[in-house]
Amino acid sequence: MPQFSNYINGQWVPSQAGSTFDNINPADQRDVIGSFPLSAAADVDAAAQAAAEAFTSWRLVPAPKRGEILRRAGDIFERRKEELAAIMTREMGKTLTETRGDIQEAIDTAYYAATEGRRLFGMNAPSELANKMNLSFRMPIGVCGIITAWNFPIAVPSWKILPALVCGNTVVFKPSEDAPHSGNIFAEILEEAGVPPGVFNVVHGAVDCGKAIVDHPAIHVVGFTGSTATGKAIAARCGELNKKVSLEMGGKNAQIVMDDANLELALEGVLWGAFGTTGQRCTATSRLILHHAIHDEFVDRLVMAAAKLVLGPGLTNPRAQVGPVINQRQLDKILTYVDVGRSEASLVAGGSRATDGELANGFFMQPTIFTGVQRTARIFQEEIFGPVLSVSVCSSYDEAVSLANDCAYGLSSSIYTNDVNAAFRAVRDLEAGITYVNAPTIGAEAHMPFGGIKGTGNGHREGGWTVFDIFTEWKSVYIDYSGKLQRAQIDN
Ligand code: UN1
Numbered sequence: 001m002p003q004f005s006n007y008i009n010g011q012w013v014p015s016q017a018g019s020t021f022d023n024i025n026p027a028d029q030r031d032v033i034g035s036f037p038l039s040a041a042a043d044v045d046a047a048a049q050a051a052a053e054a055f056t057s058w059r060l061v062p063a064p065k066r067g068e069i070l071r072r073a074g075d076i077f078e079r080r081k082e083e084l085a086a087i088m089t090r091e092m093g094k095t096l097t098e099t100r101g102d103i104q105e106a107i108d109t110a111y112y113a114a115t116e117g118r119r120l121f122g123m124n125a126p127s128e129l130a131n132k133m134n135l136s137f138r139m140p141i142g143v144c145g146i147i148t149a150w151n152f153p154i155a156v157p158s159w160k161i162l163p164a165l166v167c168g169n170t171v172v173f174k175p176s177e178d179a180p181h182s183g184n185i186f187a188e189i190l191e192e193a194g195v196p197p198g199v200f201n202v203v204h205g206a207v208d209c210g211k212a213i214v215d216h217p218a219i220h221v222v223g224f225t226g227s228t229a230t231g232k233a234i235a236a237r238c239g240e241l242n243k244k245v246s247l248e249m250g251g252k253n254a255q256i257v258m259d260d261a262n263l264e265l266a267l268e269g270v271l272w273g274a275f276g277t278t279g280q281r282c283t284a285t286s287r288l289i290l291h292h293a294i295h296d297e298f299v300d301r302l303v304m305a306a307a308k309l310v311l312g313p314g315l316t317n318p319r320a321q322v323g324p325v326i327n328q329r330q331l332d333k334i335l336t337y338v339d340v341g342r343s344e345a346s347l348v349a350g351g352s353r354a355t356d357g358e359l360a361n362g363f364f365m366q367p368t369i370f371t372g373v374q375r376t377a378r379i380f381q382e383e384i385f386g387p388v389l390s391v392s393v394c395s396s397y398d399e400a401v402s403l404a405n406d407c408a409y410g411l412s413s414s415i416y417t418n419d420v421n422a423a424f425r426a427v428r429d430l431e432a433g434i435t436y437v438n439a440p441t442i443g444a445e446a447h448m449p450f451g452g453i454k455g456t457g458n459g460h461r462e463g464g465w466t467v468f469d470i471f472t473e474w475k476s477v478y479i480d481y482s483g484k485l486q487r488a489q490i491d492n
Pocket of ligand 1 (some may be wrong): 105151152156225280281282283284441442443444445
């Protein structure tokens, strides 16, 4: 079986204790991709020390030069796209079309970060005193600890790592233990692009490894994507340690369909939003709020269309639209929620594991739909992270928005309507970091702010121009060219 390594200070090394974990293909458990280091605090320490040492020189490389390296990384992601898409599909299950899209987000992010090397704009302001100049600059912070989930193994790390690097920071990255191979390819690509040893490090492992990253005194910023429970624990610890932390956590995203909507479009949208990526996106559509006038017809069409979705292994079945869920634990969790749903609402599609033919050895789950879901139901309120859609009925715009907002999360949201007034009101009223009009809840673009409110985030936004606020600190600079002591404010 192939043995994979950590990437520390430009070297491929095993964990110091020699412990490992296996990475398996969720579409076929018999297919073991390889064993990866189960790293502990000592490994994180080696990576953090290398990153701290590398920071002393990387921060001095002009930002446009750092940007050039990231542009080359974008080119290499492009060149290795097909190979990397296959690696990603094999280890985490989504279809090749989707893993190509995942890499495309990294390419877009790399090119954006590359050009940001020539911006990273500071600001200036007039001084209140004569012959004095006030400037402000974005400064790198130091070593960033990046901890991510398995569902976007290249895109989501790229949203954090590439902006962090262009700002002059160095990185210790812990990929998800369900998608570690993609993390190693990330390192190979950055190395080939010219990122110097120690600037980017990969440490594989599980909870202990993540905790060691959060705790390490040389790591000053933590960027996390994953569950709300883990994110809150990280935030609490970062509070104690006074570290900057950016969190992207759960979602329970609603698509509203009003009675005047283009139903064909809304149907396509919800199929993609709810069952694309097997429902395993933080932006996935997990609630559908239907106006009562179109409810029955829409549900009929949705149930028929969901039954036609082709489940299959993305690597070997080019017709596959819905891959497996990530692992046994997640499959069990989804099935438990289906049981909960049966007691709360009506199951109208799916509800079971799928095991026919080529699905027999994978963690496949039928696209599942519940109707009559009340706002108090657990399947209305709690993130399931699988191909399970909860349908609720509303009788007005106000009720639709009240249902959509009656939730602990606030990542993405969507409304299908042809009423321009309702569309604009929804943009104003939906409590979420992202609102789509006549488009599904998934599909954020890399150059726009990405993140959520309420239980989803802690006030930061990745993507676009806003991510640079996470990975820099402002420095204010005063230059006095009067040749005398000038006192500010009340000192005068
Ligand atoms: C995620 O699920 O963590 O907007 C990210 C989207 C994708 C990113 C999802 N571009 O659906």
